[in-house]
Amino acid sequence: MNNKPQNITILGAGAWGQALAHLAAINQHTVRLWSRHSPVSLEDTLANTDIILCAISMKGVRDVANLVNSVNEKSLKNTIVVTATKGLEPYTTYTPSQIWETIFPHQPVVVLSGPNLSKEIEQKLPAATVVASKNVVAAQQIQLVFSSQQFRVYTNPDPVGVELGGTLKNVIAISAGVCDGLHLGTNAKAALVTRGLTEMVRIGNTLGAKTETFYGLSGLGDLLATCNSPLSRNYQVGYQLANSKTLPEVLSSLSGTAEGVNTCRVLMEIAQKHSIAIPITEQVYQLLAGEITPRQALDKLMLRDIKSEFDNFPVEQIWSRGEKC
Numbered sequence: 001m002n003n004k005p006q007n008i009t010i011l012g013a014g015a016w017g018q019a020l021a022h023l024a025a026i027n028q029h030t031v032r033l034w035s036r037h038s039p040v041s042l043e044d045t046l047a048n049t050d051i052i053l054c055a056i057s058m059k060g061v062r063d064v065a066n067l068v069n070s071v072n073e074k075s076l077k078n079t080i081v082v083t084a085t086k087g088l089e090p091y092t093t094y095t096p097s098q099i100w101e102t103i104f105p106h107q108p109v110v111v112l113s114g115p116n117l118s119k120e121i122e123q124k125l126p127a128a129t130v131v132a133s134k135n136v137v138a139a140q141q142i143q144l145v146f147s148s149q150q151f152r153v154y155t156n157p158d159p160v161g162v163e164l165g166g167t168l169k170n171v172i173a174i175s176a177g178v179c180d181g182l183h184l185g186t187n188a189k190a191a192l193v194t195r196g197l198t199e200m201v202r203i204g205n206t207l208g209a210k211t212e213t214f215y216g217l218s219g220l221g222d223l224l225a226t227c228n229s230p231l232s233r234n235y236q237v238g239y240q241l242a243n244s245k246t247l248p249e250v251l252s253s254l255s256g257t258a259e260g261v262n263t264c265r266v267l268m269e270i271a272q273k274h275s276i277a278i279p280i281t282e283q284v285y286q287l288l289a290g291e292i293t294p295r296q297a298l299d300k301l302m303l304r305d306i307k308s309e310f311d312n313f314p315v316e317q318i319w320s321r322g323e324k325c
């Protein structure tokens, strides 16, 4: 394993790109930060790079990946691609790592995702994250690059699960913001987040992710961080909608990207295609579309048909084993 300082190019100089640049610099790596407004060309920025880390918003990932491919295909032979975007591409429904893998089929691609609110990381507060890849050695290399006293990095062999945890929780965070904005209390919030996790697992399983990954840092961990922090942009979207703002008003005042807004639309397509029940996401979708009010969304969730808590574990099954108490 190479523990020497690496040349790292970070694509995207927004909140997350800058926070990751700070974390990499702790370990004496050479970091170059690029955005489409950079004075230095992408080709020059990528010269001799060991690691490309993408922290571009979902809407720009494919264009930027194509740009990287067009300017520097040959010199990227041994470069590891790390993706830190939390979103889904409309129409293809691809995750960011799937886009990078399609365009760079011969490069190791590593997903980096966890409960990582950039504002806290900027304040040098401690945090943990997960790096996941089909290429174990590449994941371990990225673990070494970023591990420090401020940032604890775990590896995981389920990149799709790690990536989807960070992506799917954004929609539930919008609903959690609504819950707090309406002052519905701690019981309601606990129910919402727990049932939200069930939706994440259902979608994740359909898309090939492992259930246990959603109970780790990149799933439950990120869900808890994002649903409980006013620092989260996704949470803020829900909170402000519950306080009578319109979506355009909220988005125009938001600093940075709230990926959950677009992810919600993509999830509705996936759920319809695969007949997956995602009632919370459905209410968030209708709320974002201006079709219902936050109160109506709440009523719809509370008045759904009564059912067993677990999809594949009906209560009758437990009772028949004599565990009724």
Ligand SMILES: NC(=O)c1ccc[n+]([C@@H]2O[C@H](COP(=O)([O-])OP(=O)(O)OC[C@H]3O[C@@H](n4cnc5c(N)ncnc54)[C@H](OP(=O)(O)O)[C@@H]3O)[C@@H](O)[C@H]2O)c1
Residues within 6 Å of the ligand: 011, 012, 013, 014, 015, 016, 017, 035, 036, 037, 055, 056, 057, 058, 059, 060, 061, 063, 064, 084, 085, 086, 087, 116, 117, 118, 119, 255, 256, 257, 259
């Ligand atoms: N902030 C966090 O706490 C955090 C933590 C973990 C993961 N993430 C994820 O990281 C991603 C970026 O988040 P962020 O907070 O850094 O957002 P941000 O502050 O809004 O920055 C987004 C970056 O993406 C670039 N970008 C957007 N659209 C683009 C396009 N069409 N072409 C090229 N570049 C484009 C922006 O460039 P311009 O400045 O030129 O628009 C900017 O550099 C999101 O997927 C987010 O979910 C964020």
Ligand SMILES: O=P(O)(O)OC[C@H](O)CO
Residues within 6 Å of the ligand: 086, 114, 115, 116, 117, 118, 166, 170, 173, 222, 225, 226, 231, 232, 233, 234, 235, 257, 258, 259
């Ligand atoms: O500000 P948000 O809602 O995009 O959340 C940021 C990160 O995903 C938290 O891990």
